[in-house]
Amino acid sequence: MDQLSSVFGALADPTRRAILARLAEGDRTVFELTAPFSVSQPAISRHLKVLEGAGLISRSRRATARLSHIEAEPLRDATEWLAKYQAFWDERFDQLDALLATLKPSSEPAQQQEGA
């Protein structure tokens, strides 16, 4: 649960989402990740730290460079939660649909059987 919260928190930032999108293409160094953004390298490093804290990425060393790697599992958990939330509302409103259909003054002849 706590991890889920930190995953949501980490994903709340557009720059961090963009970083994840880049990492989905393959591992990257901080330098490579900084290039497309108009933010400083220390700022990107801070974002990476947040992503790492949420378990969304892991970091390893290749020679002198530190590589960031995307971790799919926490995202999958978050996606499952999201699907549950959507399903919660879908179910609720589908039930409302069904109820409304029974409340409507019936126009179909089949249902015209006296309802009094």
Place this chain on the structure above:
Amino acid sequence: MGTTKIDAPAGVPFIDISREFDAPRELLYRAYTEPELVKQWLGPRKYEMVIDRWEPRDGGTWRYVHRDDDGNAYGFHGVFHGPQSVDGMLQTFEFEGAPGHVSLDSLKFEEQDGRTVIRTHSVYQSLEARDAMVASGMGEGVNEGFIRLDDLIARLLAKEPAGVGSAT
């Protein structure tokens, strides 16, 4: 029928949900205000829904409990504020599992050509309060802009490298 649209704009503790129904708003208003009707749709199918109170008028209170097969019960309660009408409703919402975390939920019924769009706007006390709702898994909470992220996430998961773990 309609698609449920859920939006949680970034940086503000709100959740907006909309859905279109093939019915005039008078019917929707009935479905939202008559307890015998409310209990037919508001609770998830897997729970038994018991309504203790449902008094849709200024200052009226409401409370319901969801019970599952294992005997777990989840209570919710709140107060209706201001005039409740076919134009809309306004109420507080509190999950009894997180006392004191109260949201203010407004609801609008917008009818056009016999169809009605309902729009709910929930205001939490803070982003943290909304997060607590999310963490509780109990429903009316969702985090920061995340709902609109599902495309990105689907993309990210699709691109996940097939097998990592190359021995070097």
